[in-house]
Amino acid sequence: MPATLHEHTLFDGGPVWGAVHHLGPDIAPHAHDFLEIAVIGTGYGRHTTSQGERPLRHGEVIVLRPGAWHGFRDCTGLTVANCCLSTQAPRAELAALYDIPMLRRMLWTDPVASGTHGVAVTTVDPAAAEEAIAEIGLLERDLGADPGRPGRVLGRLVTVLGILADGRSPAQATHESAIHPAVATTVARLEAAPADPWRLDDLARTVNLDPAYLGRLFGRYVGVTPLGFLARVRAERAATLLAHSALPVAQVGAAVGWDDPTYFARRFRTLVGLTPTEYRRRSRSGAHIQPGAPATPAGNENHAVRTDDLIRR
Known part of the structure; x- marks a missing residue:
């Protein structure tokens, strides 16, 4: 997980970053200055936010707005797949997603609502979670390709978001109209x-x-x-x-x-x-930088x- 990375390092090559992680035992609470979507797979762990601590469930989707913070405790074989978006992306490359009600609710409305501290948690069917995790694995592969594949990367991200939106229960999948x-x-x-x-x-x-x-x-x-x-x-x-x-x-x-x-x-x-x-x-x-995440050079936070x-x- 990109625990201590910052936007100008993580998104140097584009507006999207993604990876699949197998966590254990603890990831200390940390802050992000970008938007993160974490899909919970199999395994066990507890999630820590400003709202407290609770056990994680297979199929949960955690969305964190810039400025939010979280951590993981007591992880045993816990699979977590992350999609991270630069703060510019929702207003630039991904601005059109705001007009799609189900995605607006996932990325903008729910985590911005009063009292959330920038963190929203929803649940999808475990099969949908596994499909999204597999797609994030392909996103990770495409990000590592030489040369990079920006079109394919954005396509993978939209696919992941579509899987998560479709995988919600009927009670969660509200039918909102287009933004006024x-x-x-x-x-x-x-x-x-x-x-x-x-x-x-x-x-x-x-x-x-x-x-x-x-x-x-x-x-x-x-x-x-x-x-x-x-x-x-x-x-x-x-x-x-x-x-x-x-x-x-x-x-x-x-x-x-x-x-x-x-x-x-x-x-x-x-x-x-x-x-x-x-x-x-x-x-x-x-x-607490996990294997596979690019390292931030020491003392380079402000370059x-x-x-x-x-x-x-």
């Missing part, structure tokens, strides 16, 4: 400039809607209010800055739109489950990464 244009426009605006001093009235005015109605639309399609979504985006950008930059914590908060250091620390902990200082420590921890580029991601 006003919501899509507002989401894009907030992601493009999260540090701006947005107000609900201003956002509603730009899409010619009543503020209360825009709030209800966000609740339906995104799972949180517009300002709740903005807070999640700010927390994710702050997580990237904490992992990669040398900015003091207070300046990190100001860079993403939270000028009051105390308020920033409180909001970040509410959304991520760690204080900014603890998140920075965990994101830079140097242990060639500009602060303004990180904020825009």
Whole structure:
């Protein structure tokens, strides 16, 4: 598992990374600054997040937004297959997936919803999980091909997502409609400039809607209010800055739109489950890189990464 890798290292060759791992015994809790999809196969283990610790089940699918953290304990022969996406990918190469209701719910809505700390867990049929794990194994092979196969890699990713979406139970597979244009426009605006001093009235005015109605639309399609979504985006950008930059914590908060250091620390902990200082420590921890994952050179956490580029991601 890419426990201590960061986005600028993991996605140097493209927007997608994937691998199949056999874990044991422990993977210490760690933070990510990218989006991760973990498919649980056979074996035993316990999963640790900001919500606590619980046993894993064959067929579970764990989605972690940037800024989320997790770990594994007491693993015995546990198979975990990972697909990881750069923070840019959902807004660039994979932006079209946002318009597919079942994938929007999996990658965007569920892990962004209030109280999740960026982590969502769903369950698919074990046979679907094994099919997805096999496909991630092929993704890993294609990523290692020389030369690389970017078209095939993206195709494998979409296949994996389709298998997981189709493998959910009827109760989980809700029939949502396409995203409302006003919501899509507002989401894009907030992601493009999260540090701006947005107000609900201003956002509603730009899409010619009543503020209360825009709030209800966000609740339906995104799972949180517009300002709740903005807070999640700010927390994710702050997580990237904490992992990669040398900015003091207070300046990190100001860079993403939270000028009051105390308020920033409180909001970040509410959304991520760690204080900014603890998140920075965990994101830079140097242990627990699994075999097969490319190593991050020691002392290289911040190379060639500009602060303004990180904020825009």
